[in-house]
Amino acid sequence: MNAVPVTEAELHAYVDGALPAVRAAEIAEYLGQNAEAAQRVAAYREQNAHLHTAFDDLLVEALPRRLRVGGAARRRAWYPYAAAALLMLASGTAGWHLHDRVTGARAQTTQIARVAAMAHAVYSPEVRHPVEVGADQEEHLVRWLSKRLGASLKIPHLAPQGYALVGGRLLPGERGPAAQFMYQDAKGQRLTLYVRVSNDVRAPTAFRFAQESGVGVFYWLDGRLGYALSGETDRNELLRVADAVYQQLNP
Amino acid sequence: MDQPVESFATRAMQYIPRLRRYARALTGDASAADDLVQDALERALLKQSLWREGTDLRAWLFTVMHNIFINQVRSAAANRLVPIDDVAADAFADAHSLQASDRLEIRDLDAALQALPEEQRTVVLLVGLEQMTYDEAARVLEVPIGTVMSRLSRGRERLRRLLQGMPEPHPLKVVK
Structure with a gap:
């Protein structure tokens, strides 16, 4: 069935959803017959999930004072636009209180x-x-x-x-x-x-x-x-x- | 008119949480991570004229931060006489992880990430955490895409072994 051998790089591209659908289907079939490769693919996917679980909190956590617009970059005027999009969550007063709300x-x-x-x-x-x-x-x-x-x-x-x-x-x-x-x-x-x-x-x-x-x-x-x-x-x-x-x- | 300055800053701001997440995973240390992000933001603002309108700002900011990180790693490495090229770093990490796994299994993700050579850690994080395409990661790291893919393979496999407490390096080659 696997006329073209499966390369290591392709296993990773499969994990990352970077393969064309036809090839991805071939890899899926190959994995059905190859427990060792299937285990590794599962482990690599788990790594990605694990990374998100461990670090995604930082995406919503209030920024420390020094990374807020005024702190990092006094030299330039990024200040007036602090209200835009993301940094609003950092502009609150009580950090931990805010953090709790953000977690919710x-x-x-x-x-x-x-x-x-x-x-x-x-x-x-x-x-x-x-x-x-x-x-x-x-x-x-x-x-x-x-x-x-x-x-x-x-x-x-x-x-x-x-x-x-x-x-x-x-x-x-x-x-x-x-x-x-x-x-x-x-x-x-x-x-x-x-x-x-x-x-x-x-x-x-x-x-x-x-x-x-x-x-x-x-x-x-x-x-x-x-x-x-x-x-x-x-x-x-x-x-x-x-x-x-x-x-x-x-x- | 100073519109470009404002729009650069406004757009750059939205990537701060992502830069922070990446830096935290990369350095394994919350305050070192924020130092790195702060340095990167300052550098980005100073060098903002080098960013070309219409190109990927996220990739550009990550590149700026990556270069700062690399300089820090290299100067620290020079002080400690740690080899930094791919192959030597691999050998170093192998020896290291073998000893470590004799004593205790590294199950902690943070510790396992820090046990990866920096070249592999960056790729594993840019692709796995930041969800960049291989092409984007290659541009951020300023290496060929083939290098990204081989570092990714080695990095993920090493991470797997570290997390599962497997001592033996797994040979990486074409799977038949």
Whole structure:
């Protein structure tokens, strides 16, 4: 079956999801017949998971004073933009108190990524009914979803990034209604923005990235709202769009 | 207009938590990690004119930090007369881990990472933790992609042995 021998490098590329689908399938089959290689592949995957478990806390932990914008770089004016995106979580007062809140926020964000990725996987391939309300009724869409979620929602416009609004739908969220807005580029590649409301107000968190069965998700919390942008596109592209979404929601 | 300065800083800021996570895993020490990130941020701000708009800022920031890290490792290594090239470092780490595993098994991830030669540790972390593609990692480390792949193979295999307390080095070659 394995006409082409499996190289060590390919085993790693398999672990890292860097192989074309056809070759990955061949490797999977090879691993089915080769327990030693299969064990090593499992161990390498475990290493990656282990690394994330051990160090991912640093992504949401409050930054020490010296790494905050003012501390590291007095020479240059990165200060006025401290409010942007990620560093908000570092600008609080009591470090440990903040840390506790952030740790709580973390469990929430992981959950939102999972739910958003699933909603993306379910609805983005839809040809006939991708959304409940189309972009032609945008005003109605935003009023309806704002009312159902009990928060004033905004729909980001992503035309400058190359994505047109397809429309949106109401979804069951973890603790109540949630909204999904769908966008599409000229090639039909779709992104979805999942929004849900929580009862407690959170300090804004960093952008975090998760991957759930092939769907990449950038997600963050901001006040009562949690956002997750999902797509089966490359991470930099998704980050570029997530950044635009964030900028529009926080002018 | 000073828009570019602001947009550089704004964009660079979002990578601080990632730089910190990587530095922490790389150095095995929280305060050494923050020193490294701080040095990297200062250097990045000073050298920001060298970053080209439209290129990958994350990779650029990691490259800046990597170069600082390497200089630190090299100067520390020169003081301690530790060999730094790939092969010599491998031999050194092998001898080291064999002795260590006689006494106790290294099960702690931090300790195991620190037991990897620096060339392997960086690749294992950039790919496994930072989730860079091989190509991105190659650009950050300024080495050919083939070097990234061989360091990754050796690094992961060594880490596996360390974590499982396996003393014997596993030969790395084409699997049939």
